[in-house]
Amino acid sequence: MIAKLDSSPLGIAVRIARIDWTSMSHDEGRRLREFGLLEGSEVTPLHRGSLFSRDPLALTIGRMKVIIRSKQAAAIEVEPATT
Structure with missing residues (x-):
């Protein structure tokens, strides 16, 4: 199940499935990558x-x-982390 990071429940680990880099500036994207x-x-x-x-x-x-x-969190799609 894919969800957005901004609506993910607190305290529960998730894995980043996809990031919409086009929805943020170059500097924002660089900062997140760093x-x-x-x-x-x-x-x-x-x-x-x-x-x-x-x-x-x-x-x-x-x-x-x-x-x-x-x-920025809304541009990040996450899925449940497999532990």
């Missing part, structure tokens, strides 16, 4: 923004914690 957000990577959404906003989204990639914008 963080290790690539097809096949496993990430775990940790928490979302504040009480009134879903932006930004904090997640773990390996041992690193990363914060991305909801717009």
Whole structure:
């Protein structure tokens, strides 16, 4: 089952299936690649923004914690991680 990263449940690891690089700027894409957000990577959404906003989204990639914008997370399709 494919879903978007911005709507993935918190605390549950998912695997990145596809990223729509055309929906973001070159600099945004470069930043996400530097963080290790690539097809096949496993990430775990940790928490979302504040009480009134879903932006930004904090997640773990390996041992690193990363914060991305909801717009960027919406461009990332994920599937359940096989553990």
